[in-house]
Amino acid sequence: xxxxxxxxxxxxxxxxxxxxxxxxxxxxxxxxxxxxxxxxxxxxxxxxxxxxxxxxxxxxxxxxxxxxxxxxxxxxxxxxxxxxxxxxxxxxxxxxxxxxxxxxxxxxxxxxxxxxxxxxxxxxxxxxxxxxxxxxxxxxxxxxxxxxxxxxxxxxxxxxxxxxxxxxxxxxxxxxxxxxxxxxxxxxxxxxxxxxxxxxxxxxxxxxxxxxxxxxxxxxxxxxxxxxxxxxxxxxxxxxxxxxxxxxxxxxxxxxxxxxxxxxxxxxxxxxxxxxxxxxxxxxxxxxxxxxxxxxxxxxxxxxxxxxxxxxxxxxxxxxxxxxxxxxxxxxxxxxxxxxxxxxxxxxxxxxxxxxxxxxxx
Amino acid sequence: xxxxxxxxxxxxxxxxxxxxxxxxxxxxxxxxxxxxxxxxxxxxxxxxxxxxxxxxxxxxxxxxxxxxxxxxxxxxxxxxxxxxxxxxxxxxxxxxxxxxxxxxxxxxxxxxxxxxxxxxxxxxxxxxxxxxxxxxxxxxxxxxxxxxxxxxxxxxxxxxxxxxxxxxxxxxxxxxxxxxxxxxxxxxxxxxxxxxxxxxxxxxxxxxxxxxxxxxxxxxxxxxxxxxxxxxxxxxxxxxxxxxxxxxxxxxxxxxxxxxxxxxxxxxxxxxxxxxxxxxxxxxxxxxxxxxxxxxxxxxxxxxxxxxxxxxxx
Numbered sequence: 001x002x003x004x005x006x007x008x009x010x011x012x013x014x015x016x017x018x019x020x021x022x023x024x025x026x027x028x029x030x031x032x033x034x035x036x037x038x039x040x041x042x043x044x045x046x047x048x049x050x051x052x053x054x055x056x057x058x059x060x061x062x063x064x065x066x067x068x069x070x071x072x073x074x075x076x077x078x079x080x081x082x083x084x085x086x087x088x089x090x091x092x093x094x095x096x097x098x099x100x101x102x103x104x105x106x107x108x109x110x111x112x113x114x115x116x117x118x119x120x121x122x123x124x125x126x127x128x129x130x131x132x133x134x135x136x137x138x139x140x141x142x143x144x145x146x147x148x149x150x151x152x153x154x155x156x157x158x159x160x161x162x163x164x165x166x167x168x169x170x171x172x173x174x175x176x177x178x179x180x181x182x183x184x185x186x187x188x189x190x191x192x193x194x195x196x197x198x199x200x201x202x203x204x205x206x207x208x209x210x211x212x213x214x215x216x217x218x219x220x221x222x223x224x225x226x227x228x229x230x231x232x233x234x235x236x237x238x239x240x241x242x243x244x245x246x247x248x249x250x251x252x253x254x255x256x257x258x259x260x261x262x263x264x265x266x267x268x269x270x271x272x273x274x275x276x277x278x279x280x281x282x283x284x285x286x287x288x289x290x291x292x293x294x295x296x297x298x299x300x301x302x303x304x305x306x307x308x309x310x311x312x313x314x315x316x317x318x319x320x321x322x323x324x325x326x327x328x329x330x331x332x333x334x335x336x337x338x339x340x341x342x343x344x345x346x347x348x349x350x351x352x353x354x355x356x357x358x359x360x361x362x
Numbered sequence: 363x364x365x366x367x368x369x370x371x372x373x374x375x376x377x378x379x380x381x382x383x384x385x386x387x388x389x390x391x392x393x394x395x396x397x398x399x400x401x402x403x404x405x406x407x408x409x410x411x412x413x414x415x416x417x418x419x420x421x422x423x424x425x426x427x428x429x430x431x432x433x434x435x436x437x438x439x440x441x442x443x444x445x446x447x448x449x450x451x452x453x454x455x456x457x458x459x460x461x462x463x464x465x466x467x468x469x470x471x472x473x474x475x476x477x478x479x480x481x482x483x484x485x486x487x488x489x490x491x492x493x494x495x496x497x498x499x500x501x502x503x504x505x506x507x508x509x510x511x512x513x514x515x516x517x518x519x520x521x522x523x524x525x526x527x528x529x530x531x532x533x534x535x536x537x538x539x540x541x542x543x544x545x546x547x548x549x550x551x552x553x554x555x556x557x558x559x560x561x562x563x564x565x566x567x568x569x570x571x572x573x574x575x576x577x578x579x580x581x582x583x584x585x586x587x588x589x590x591x592x593x594x595x596x597x598x599x600x601x602x603x604x605x606x607x608x609x610x611x612x613x614x615x616x617x618x619x620x621x622x623x624x625x626x627x628x629x630x631x632x633x634x635x636x637x638x639x640x641x642x643x644x645x646x647x648x649x650x651x652x653x654x655x656x657x658x659x660x661x662x663x664x665x666x667x668x669x670x671x672x673x674x675x676x
Contacts, residue, residue, distance in 0.1 A: 007468040011457065018456040018497065192452040196513075199416045199446040200469035201438065 004202055008210025022180055030173035031229050037165040038233020048124045051077045051085045051094040056104035067135045073127045095124040106139035166230045167322045168297040171315055173222040174256045175291055177215045179284035181267025186280035204358055212264050219260035223253050238329035251332045252322045259318040261346035268353025272360050291315045317342035369394050369521055369552035374424030377410050384410040386576035395550040399567035407576040408556035412523050416446045445519035449526045451506035455499040459490050459509050463516050470517040484512040504535035524555040560663035579670050588661045594619055595635035596665050599628045600654030608649035
C-alpha cells in the first residue's frame with residue numbers, strides 16, 4: 001500500500017511540476033507576490049509617529065508609553081493636552097493619537113485609553129492599532145497576575161507590514177493547493193485516468209493518500225519558497241536567539257501544513273460538484289477569494305460582524321496563529337486555541353472530502 | 363485465477379441509468395484463450411458491459427464472473443487478473459510514455475527489474491521506444507493509442523478488455539493494433555474486444571456477440587453469423603417507386619435468400635447473385651420500380667446486423 005501511495009505521489013508531483021499553468025499559480029505567483037511585497041515594504045521597519053497625552057502620570061501608564069516607544073514601529077511624541085494633540089493630528093504631524101485618562105487601568109483599557117489613527121494610511125493605522133493592542137494585552141495579562149514590575153523589561157513587538165504580508169502570502173500560497181487539488185481530481189475523472197487506475201489493485205484510499213501527500217509536499221515547497229524570498233527581501237522572524245527564530249519558523253510551517261490539509265479537503269469537495277477541470281478551477285477561486293479576504297490574510301477584518309464571520313474560514317485560525325508566532329514570538333502552545341480550531345477544520349473538511357469522493361467513485 | 367471452464371460468464375447482467383436500460387439482461391460465456399467480440403452501434407451498451415466486467419460500474423441486476431470471481435463480491439481479485447484499455451486514450455499527458463507504462467506496472471507491484479525490461483520490450487514492439495522519454499502531450503493520436511494498449515498489458519494479464527481499440531485510427535495504425543491483438547490471441551490470452559467496425563470483428567474475433575439497445579441479439583462465429591444471415595453475394599440496389607411488389611417477387615426467386623428495404627435501397631442477399639444480377643434487375647423493373655445505381659459485395663457482419671435489425675451498423 002505504501003509503495004502504491006509513493007508511486008502516486010511521485011506521479012502527482014511530476015504532473016504538477018511539468019504543467020506550466022499549475023506551476024505558475026502554485027509557485028511562481030506566491031514568490032512573485034512576495035518579491036513585490038518586499039519591494040513595497042523594504043527598508044526595514046517604518047516608524048510611525050504617535051502623539052500622546054498622559055493625564056494619569058502614574059508609573060504604570062509611563063511604563064505603558066515606554067513599551068510603545070520601545071516597539072520597533074512607533075515613535076511616541078508627548079503633548080500637553082487633547083487639543084494640541086488633535087491639532088498636531090490635523091496638521092499631519094502624527095499618524096495617531098493616544099489619550100491616557102487619569103486612573104489608567106490596563107485591565108479596563110477600553111475605559112481609560114482613547115486611540116485614534118489616520119484611517120487613510122492603511123499601513124500606519126494597521127501598525128499603530130496592532131502594536132497598541134498587543135502591548136495592552138500584554139499589560140493586562142501581567143497586571144492580572146500582579147507581576148507588573150516585570151514590565152521594566154522591554155516588550156518586543158516586531159510588527160511591520162513586511163511581517164504581516166509574509167504571513168498573508170504564506171497563507172495564500174498554501175490555500176491555493178485547494179484549486180490544484182480540485183483541478184487534479186476533476187481532470188483524473190474527466191480524462192478517465194482515475195477509472196483506469198481503478199481497474200488495477202489501487203484502492204481509492206491509496207489514490208487520496210497520494211493526493212494528500214503530494215499536496216503537502218507542494219505546500220511545503222511553497223512555504224519554503226515564500227520564506228526564502230521573504231528573507232531575501234528583508235523579512236526576519238521574531239526570536240531572542242537564532243534557535244528561537246528557527247523554532248518559530250518550523251512552528252509556522254506546521255500551522256501552514258494544517259491549512260494545507262484543510263485546503264486539500266476543500267479541493268475534494270469542490271471537485272465533487274464540478275463538471276470538469278475548468279469548472280473545478282473556477283469554483284475553487286470562489287472559495288479561495290472569500291477565504292483570503294475575510295480570513296484576515298492581507299489585513300485584520302475590522303467590521304465586528306464580519307469579524308465573527310471570519311471564524312468560518314480556516315485561514316483565520318492559520319493567520320492568527322502564524323502572526324502570533326512570527327510577529328509576537330508566541331510559542332506553539334500559546335496558540336493552541338487557534339491550532340485546535342484549524343486542526344478540527346482540517347480533519348472535518350478532509351473527512352467530508354474523502355466521503356464525498358468515495359461516494360462519487362464507488 | 364480460479365479453476366473454471368470459462369474466462370467470463372455473464373448471467374442476466376443488467377445496467378440501468380434512471381429510465382434508460384443500457385444493458386438488458388445479457389447472458390454470454392467467453393472461453394479461456396478466446397478472442398470474443400462485442401459488436402454493435404454507438405450507444406448499444408458495449409462499453410457499459412465492459413465497465414461492469416472491469417468492476418468500474420456496479421450492475422443493477424444480474425452478475426458476471428471474471429476469471430471465476432464474482433464482479434459484485436470479488437472486485438479486488440478481478441483487478442489483479444485483468445488489463446483494461448479504455449475507448450479514449452487514457453494516459454497522463456505530462457508523464458513520458460515510459461513513465462505511463464511503468465506507472466501501470468507499479469500499480470501491480472511488479473518487481474523493478476522486470477518492469478523495466480517489460481516496459482522497454484513493449485515500447486519497442488509498438489514502435490515507441492524512440493519517443494519513450496518524451497512527454498505524452500507531444501504524441502500523435504495514434505501514438506497515444508499504442509501507448510494506451512501496452513499500458514493495459516505491461517503486467518501480463520490473463521484477461522484483457524479492449525474497448526474500441528482502433529477507434530479513429532488511420533489504416534496503418536489500425537493494422538498495427540490488429541497485429542498486436544492477433545499476437546495476444548496466439549499467446550492464449552482471453553481478449554474481450556468491443557468494436558463497431560464489422561471488418562475488425564470479422565478479421566480478429568473467434569466469436570462475436572451482436573448487441574443492440576442493450577440486448578445481445580446474436581452470438582456465434584463470424585462465419586456462422588454470416589451464413590445465418592444468408593450466404594452469398596449482397597446486392598445493394600437504388601430504386602424509385604413502390605418497393606413492396608418488387609420485394610415480394612424477388613423473395614420468390616429460389617436463389618434469393620433475403621430482401622431488405624433500407625431507405626432508397628433494396629438489399630438482396632442471393633446465391634451467385636452477381637451472375638444473376640440481370641434477372642434481379644429485370645424482375646424488379648417488371649414489378650414497377652426504376653432501378654438506379656447498383657453495388658454488390660460478399661456477405662459481411664454489417665449485413666448480419668442489417669439482417670437482424672433492419673438498420674445499418676453506422
